[in-house]
Amino acid sequence: MNHDRLIQPFTRVKARPDGLRVECQVISWPHPSRRSSRWKKVKTLPTGSTAEEIGAARRLLLEDPRFFGVCQMCRERQPEGWMDSERVCQSCAEAKLGVVY
Numbered sequence: 563m564n565h566d567r568l569i570q571p572f573t574r575v576k577a578r579p580d581g582l583r584v585e586c587q588v589i590s591w592p593h594p595s596r597r598s599s600r601w602k603k604v605k606t607l608p609t610g611s612t613a614e615e616i617g618a619a620r621r622l623l624l625e626d627p628r629f630f631g632v633c634q635m636c637r638e639r640q641p642e643g644w645m646d647s648e649r650v651c652q653s654c655a656e657a658k659l660g661v662v663y
């Protein structure tokens with residue numbers, strides 16, 4: 563599976579005095595038609611971590627059910643905020659289950 567589709571837009575690493583802060587974008591819907599997102603700090607890596615270590619930490623976020631879910635209908639991994647339920651993403655819910663957003 564190509565994880566870059568999600569890693570680039572939904573995870574980031576910020577250099578801070580205490581290390582490299584790994585953050586994940588969390589999407590929420592204060593109103594059904596209005597999307598809001600914020601960055602949540604997940605962990606801090608030591609300054610001087612290698613690109614491989616940083617990449618591994620970002621990929622690990624995709625496996626975290628607090629942030630991403632896998633749709634049982636299209637088999638795509640989606641940000642948690644785009645899941646209609648634990649098992650079905652919003653686009654499948656809309657296209658196949660008749661849910662209206």
Ligand SMILES: [Zn+2]
Pocket residue numbers: 633634635636637638650651652653654655
């Ligand atoms: Zn889906």
